[in-house]
Amino acid sequence: MPSNNFERFCEENLDALDILCAQFADYAPKQGFNVAHLRAWLHQFHAQHRPLAIKLAKAIEYYSTDQITGLMRPLKKLIDEHIVTEGATPKSVFYVPFGSADESGGDILRRYRNVNKLHGLKQQFVTLIELPEKLFHENKPVVFFFDDFIGTGKQVTDGWTATISQVIPDYIPIYLAVVAGLQDGIKRVENETKFHVLCVHTLGARNQLMESACRQFSNQEKNTLKRYCDDAGNHPLGFGDHGLLVSFAYGTPNNSISVIRGSKKQSPWRGLLPNWQDLQA
Numbered sequence: 001m002p003s004n005n006f007e008r009f010c011e012e013n014l015d016a017l018d019i020l021c022a023q024f025a026d027y028a029p030k031q032g033f034n035v036a037h038l039r040a041w042l043h044q045f046h047a048q049h050r051p052l053a054i055k056l057a058k059a060i061e062y063y064s065t066d067q068i069t070g071l072m073r074p075l076k077k078l079i080d081e082h083i084v085t086e087g088a089t090p091k092s093v094f095y096v097p098f099g100s101a102d103e104s105g106g107d108i109l110r111r112y113r114n115v116n117k118l119h120g121l122k123q124q125f126v127t128l129i130e131l132p133e134k135l136f137h138e139n140k141p142v143v144f145f146f147d148d149f150i151g152t153g154k155q156v157t158d159g160w161t162a163t164i165s166q167v168i169p170d171y172i173p174i175y176l177a178v179v180a181g182l183q184d185g186i187k188r189v190e191n192e193t194k195f196h197v198l199c200v201h202t203l204g205a206r207n208q209l210m211e212s213a214c215r216q217f218s219n220q221e222k223n224t225l226k227r228y229c230d231d232a233g234n235h236p237l238g239f240g241d242h243g244l245l246v247s248f249a250y251g252t253p254n255n256s257i258s259v260i261r262g263s264k265k266q267s268p269w270r271g272l273l274p275n276w277q278d279l280q281a
Contacts, residue, residue, distance in 0.1 A: 006043060009050055020057050026065045028250045029276050041272045045228070052221055056245070057272060059216045060260065061207055063179065065249045068108075068148075071179050071200045072115035078198045079144055079177055086173050088142040094134055095125045098147040098159065098176065104250065108179065109146040132167055143174045148248055150181035150197065151255035152240035153188035160193040170194065182207075182242060182255070209243035209257055225259060232258040232269035234278065247273045 010017060017038055024033040038057075045053045083093055095113070097105035112118075113125060126134055135141050145164075150156060156176065168174055174194050180201040189195050205213035210222055217225070229236035237243040238255040245260070246253060252261050252273045262271020262278050271278060 006047070006050075009047070010039060010042075013051075013054060016054050016058075020054070023062060023064070024273065026249045027247075027273055029274060029279060033273075038272070041270060044269060049224060049228075052217075052224060055216070055221075056225060056259065059245050060273070061180075061203065061246045062273075063148075063246075063248045068179060068249065069111055069115055072112050074200050075112060075177055075179070075198070076116045078200070079175070082173075082175060082196075082198065083142065086140075086142045088140060090121060090124070092138045092141045093124055094131060094141060094143050095121075096128055096131055096143060096145050098145045098156070104148040104248075105146050107250065108148050108177075112146060112177075128163065128167060135168070135172065141172055143168060143172060144198075145174070145176045145195070146178070147176065148179050149246075149253055150176075150178055150185040150189060150199070151238075151242065151244070151253050152182070153185035153192070154240070156185075156189045156195065157192045160195065165194070168194075179248075180246070182244065184242075203244070203246065207245055209245055210237065211243070214245075225257070228269075229258045232263045232271075234258045234261060234264045251275045 017035055020038055021033060021035050027033045030037060042050055042053050095109060097103070097109045099105045109125065131143070174196070175198055176189065176195040177198045178200070180203055181197060181199040183202055183204045186197045186199060186202065189197055205211035206215070208214055209217070209225060226236070235254065236258050238253070238257055240255055242255045244253065244256045246256050247260065252275045254261070254275065258269070258271070260272050262274040263269040264278060266274060266279060
């Protein structure tokens with residue numbers, strides 16, 4: 001039975017707290033994850049549920065800056081295989097951020113270029129606005145869009161319908177390269193758009209809190225965490241009710257559970273890894 005004394009609980013779990021602080025140290029929206037923030041998050045749980053809270057934090061699939069950087073070479077291998085399959089020349093391949101340049105797609109694309117030392121292909125890295133003219137001058141172009149994550153797939157399908165489908169002719173091969181994606185979201189994107197998805201890490205039911213394949217927690221533990229999510233609100237099981245346990249160094253997807261993200265504006269529930277838009281202004 002855990003102690004009702006919060007300070008004693010933290011002392012008894014000092015090693016676990018240190019590990020979590022090191023794991024989330026580069027979380028950008030918090031501008032430096034520290035033990036004070038972790039303790040404040042844990043303090044919101046009832047005494048008997050604090051060990052479960054630590055267990056939840058350990059179960060998060062967290063993509064640190066270093067890990068994301070390390071996945072750029074495997075991503076290039078996937079892309080290169082499809083460049084060969086398409087019979088494309090370096091000059092006919094274009095790399096485009098999904099969304100605006102200052103969003104996650106732009107960050108992934110810059111990281112991809114830098115890690116793989118592709119600065120010599122500067123003319124091939126373009127924005128969506130620049131893309132039509134580039135395509136006009138190539139006989140057999142291939143386009144790779146970049147983003148970090150596919151959740152429900154709605155953002156991608158909406159972007160396809162609103163803009164991308166109007167810019168790229170149907171006959172041009174088009175890919176979406178991502179670090180990670182939920183299996184159902186990937187299927188939706190490929191069914192509803194012309195994108196072929198290239199994904200380094202495919203996530204599934206094992207990463208979804210309320211699914212039977214998520215075996216880190218008992219049914220009782222899942223229901224307990226679900227009650228905390230309900231209290232926090234803000235899409236308790238995340239947008240689309242997928243119940244994801246996923247976060248990236250620069251933000252937590254809105255598909256992840258609210259106990260991780262926090263309530264809107266962080267009151268009354270402060271999230272472990274709140275996203276930018278969920279932080280108090």
